[in-house]
Amino acid sequence: MDATLQSVSNAARLLKAFLSREETLGVSELARRLGLGKSAVHRLLTTLAAEGLVARDSDGGYRLGLVVFELGEAVRAHMDLHGAAGPVLVELREQTGESSQVGVLDDDAVVYVDRLESSHSLRLMHDAGRRVPLHCTSSGKILLAELGEEHLERILARGLRAHTPHTIVEPGALRAELAAVRERGWADAVNERELGVASLAAPVRGPGGAVVAAISVGAPITRFRAIPRQRLARCVVEAGEAVSRRLGWVPEDERDRSRGPSSGAGSSSSTVRTNGREAAHV
Amino acid sequence: MDATLQSVSNAARLLKAFLSREETLGVSELARRLGLGKSAVHRLLTTLAAEGLVARDSDGGYRLGLVVFELGEAVRAHMDLHGAAGPVLVELREQTGESSQVGVLDDDAVVYVDRLESSHSLRLMHDAGRRVPLHCTSSGKILLAELGEEHLERILARGLRAHTPHTIVEPGALRAELAAVRERGWADAVNERELGVASLAAPVRGPGGAVVAAISVGAPITRFRAIPRQRLARCVVEAGEAVSRRLGWVPEDERDRSRGPSSGAGSSSSTVRTNGREAAHV
DNA sequence: AGCCTCGGTTCCGGTCTCCGGAACGGTTGG
DNA sequence: CCAACCGTTCCGGAGACCGGAACCGAGGCT
Numbered sequence: 001m002d003a004t005l006q007s008v009s010n011a012a013r014l015l016k017a018f019l020s021r022e023e024t025l026g027v028s029e030l031a032r033r034l035g036l037g038k039s040a041v042h043r044l045l046t047t048l049a050a051e052g053l054v055a056r057d058s059d060g061g062y063r064l065g066l067v068v069f070e071l072g073e074a075v076r077a078h079m080d081l082h083g084a085a086g087p088v089l090v091e092l093r094e095q096t097g098e099s100s101q102v103g104v105l106d107d108d109a110v111v112y113v114d115r116l117e118s119s120h121s122l123r124l125m126h127d128a129g130r131r132v133p134l135h136c137t138s139s140g141k142i143l144l145a146e147l148g149e150e151h152l153e154r155i156l157a158r159g160l161r162a163h164t165p166h167t168i169v170e171p172g173a174l175r176a177e178l179a180a181v182r183e184r185g186w187a188d189a190v191n192e193r194e195l196g197v198a199s200l201a202a203p204v205r206g207p208g209g210a211v212v213a214a215i216s217v218g219a220p221i222t223r224f225r226a227i228p229r230q231r232l233a234r235c236v237v238e239a240g241e242a243v244s245r246r247l248g249w250v251p252e253d254e255r256d257r258s259r260g261p262s263s264g265a266g267s268s269s270s271t272v273r274t275n276g277r278e279a280a281h282v
Numbered sequence: 283m284d285a286t287l288q289s290v291s292n293a294a295r296l297l298k299a300f301l302s303r304e305e306t307l308g309v310s311e312l313a314r315r316l317g318l319g320k321s322a323v324h325r326l327l328t329t330l331a332a333e334g335l336v337a338r339d340s341d342g343g344y345r346l347g348l349v350v351f352e353l354g355e356a357v358r359a360h361m362d363l364h365g366a367a368g369p370v371l372v373e374l375r376e377q378t379g380e381s382s383q384v385g386v387l388d389d390d391a392v393v394y395v396d397r398l399e400s401s402h403s404l405r406l407m408h409d410a411g412r413r414v415p416l417h418c419t420s421s422g423k424i425l426l427a428e429l430g431e432e433h434l435e436r437i438l439a440r441g442l443r444a445h446t447p448h449t450i451v452e453p454g455a456l457r458a459e460l461a462a463v464r465e466r467g468w469a470d471a472v473n474e475r476e477l478g479v480a481s482l483a484a485p486v487r488g489p490g491g492a493v494v495a496a497i498s499v500g501a502p503i504t505r506f507r508a509i510p511r512q513r514l515a516r517c518v519v520e521a522g523e524a525v526s527r528r529l530g531w532v533p534e535d536e537r538d539r540s541r542g543p544s545s546g547a548g549s550s551s552s553t554v555r556t557n558g559r560e561a562a563h564v
Numbered sequence: 565a566g567c568c569t570c571g572g573t574t575c576c577g578g579t580c581t582c583c584g585g586a587a588c589g590g591t592t593g594g
Numbered sequence: 595c596c597a598a599c600c601g602t603t604c605c606g607g608a609g610a611c612c613g614g615a616a617c618c619g620a621g622g623c624t
């Protein structure tokens with residue numbers, strides 16, 4: 001059942017060690033983190049290097065190789081969501097002046113598939129591809145709110161880590177919060193993942209009406225408080241609906257006649273390509 | 283010496299099978315392409331799926347997982363080149379109206395790390411992360427021209443595949459072409475990789491003065507011919523110098539006094555982060 | 565200078581992993 | 595209704611793969 005290849009699993013964990021965004025890692029450091037012998041790590045690295053998945057750095061360390069970049073771009077190429085969200089994110093940042101992003105559910109986290117940095121941002125960093133928890137982010141709450149009971153149960157069973165004193169850690173409290181989120185159609189999170197940052201998110205729906213992603217705006221609390229909550233919520237919700245429409249979703253208003261050609265560059269497929277392990281729920 | 287882990291190598295080749303840009307692949311199909319048994323492929327897939335590197339599609343096939351996307355973004359985050367080239371690519375496309383891209387050398391190919399589609403383009407496709415041959419593209423010629431003799435020899439030894447009747451396949455002819463490229467500071471390729479498309483490229487230099495990438499403009503031949511060759515070459519060469527400067531390169535004109543702070547957002551590191559297996563040549 | 569530490573690389577033996585082949589349901593299409 | 599193809603599971607034997615230890619080179623501290 002869990003027939004899993006040990007060395008392949010080790011290789012995958014090795015690659016994921018670079019998700020810490022460290023530029024290079026050495027053999028001993030990796031051996032320590034993976035709990036493997038140096039020789040095993042060395043073999044893994046030489047094998048992966050031969051395939052181009054890692055590359056040696058000039059200083060003797062190892063880094064991710066360009067093939068990994070290629071593979072990442074191959075994933076992006078199949079994400080309808082990415083194409084649909086781009087222009088909407090630009091608009092959303094213009095309206096709010098803050099960072100905006102789109103995230104999908106993957107396993108027990110939300111992964112930002114696209115992101116635009118705030119105009120206030122000191123330095124523009126390519127921050128897409130980040131993975132953040134579900135229970136303490138606005139995007140995560142949106143995705144959790146539409147999850148099936150059994151899946152939610154699984155998440156709760158793993159425990160809710162308290163990232164700050166304001167993180168919701170009580171399963172009951174989280175359920176109540178999710179019910180409220182479902183009710184009002186948007187979610188927020190203030191000080192829950194990191195002190196000083198806040199965000200507000202709304203759902204993105206695929207053609208079938210299922211929630212396939214969340215779109216959100218995040219900012220330092222001081223600037224976040226400066227925007228009237230209702231106005232911000234309307235902006236984000238409308239942005240979510242805009243992305244949904246570009247994905248081929250039709251709102252409940254036109255459920256009668258044959259549909260005219262819809263607006264944007266939406267795909268004609270009936271299932272949304274979100275490419276998530278868990279995003280394909282019905 | 284070549285101590286390589288078989289199953290890890292198989293896993294890597296499996297992942298790279300998705301570089302064909304097919305959305306999903308099945309067990310049998312992969313087994314056929316990799317020359318492995320179905321059970322072995324199945325085991326590889328379940329292992330990779332457990333790590334999030336692949337995900338099951340709703341129709342039973344497998345696709346790349348979001349972790350791959352995350353890893354790709356982690357690579358991009360460390361590419362100074364990406365940040366430095368962005369604005370220059372925008373400008374270059376404005377000047378020429380055609381697709382422009384930046385590529386680096388990896389093994390025996392050039393990988394486009396960033397790309398802007400022509401404004402004429404019918405559909406905007408995310409085409410970054412593509413890998414193209416060296417000997418029949420303008421970018422490839424730029425990178426080949428600065429290569430050490432022994433590395434060039436290795437490339438030639440693998441043989442030059444004729445993608446079209448116009449592809450340069452004679453080692454001698456290629457050497458002459460590369461000498462001409464070095465001489466005039468830019469390269470072009472017309473009908474050499476694919477009939478009907480042409481491109482022109484110029485070098486991008488790191489702080490040390492070594493060529494670390496190539497910047498190029500490509501277009502259908504009819505539109506390509508409409509632009510005066512000298513004007514196009516100047517545009518591309520100047521774009522290459524602009525990127526180089528943003529990377530911290532200082533042209534030969536100020537080699538005397540202590541340098542004032544340079545223009546853009548260039549890194550202060552003395553070695554360029556191109557993240558290529560072969561790009562770190564001295 | 566000399567020693568000591570820490571990094572990457574290599575070698576080796578024993579265990580358990582991992583591959584191929586074959587059989588098993590489910591589904592599609594003829 | 596059978597045939598073909600898919601994904602999945604099971605099994606046995608060959609050999610791959612892990613850990614430990616030794617080797618080497620580079621800094622750094624006394």
